[in-house]
Amino acid sequence: MTDNHNKITEKQLQNSPVKKSQVENSQAQKIVSNNANMQSSAAAKVNSAPEPQIKKVDIAIAGVTYPIYCPVHEQEELRSAVSYINDYALNLKRDAPSLSQESLLVLCCLNLYEKIQTHERNEKDHGQQDKQSMALLNKVIQDAHSIL
Incomplete structure (x- = not known):
């Protein structure tokens, strides 16, 4: 609330038989009402955002279905x-039917984790080999430039 509104309320208190606590309760109710309105508008904004579409899918692995x-x-x-x-x-x-x-x-x-780890190690090794190849190629180029 503004200072002017507070001053008017104070003057009304002095000149009227209304108790100060009644006015304070009224002001508190207005504040609570304003907060509730702001919260509901914020909730409406949050609820208006599109939710990701999730769908239940039944999958089957080795004869057993899982949702x-x-x-x-x-x-x-x-x-x-x-x-x-x-x-x-x-x-x-098939290899272990029991x-x-x-x-x-x-x-x-x-087993799948082991495959992933092997693949990641191979990728890392290839990256190292690529770096070594580039370094060797740059060395050959520098040597060629120095000869010419």
Whole structure:
């Protein structure tokens, strides 16, 4: 509230039989009401933002169906991953048919993690080889320039 409004309220208190506590309660109610209005408008702004579309997708790995909640724009990638993992798990199950589903999935995860680590190491090695090749090529170029 502005200072002018407060001054008017104080003068009214002095000249009227209304108790000061009644006016303060009224002012407090206005403040609470204003805060509630601001919060509801802020909530309306938050609620108006588009929510990501999530869809329940049933996937099957080694004969067992699992419900997965997936963003709509990632469904194709999920299906591709499921296809790869399902084939991998079925190959493991062929080699060890007595494994429980849980053990099969744990073994599948461990094997896939090992593949990922091997791939990352190979990428790192290729990066090092590329650096060495560039350094060697630059050295040959410098030598060629110094001869000419």
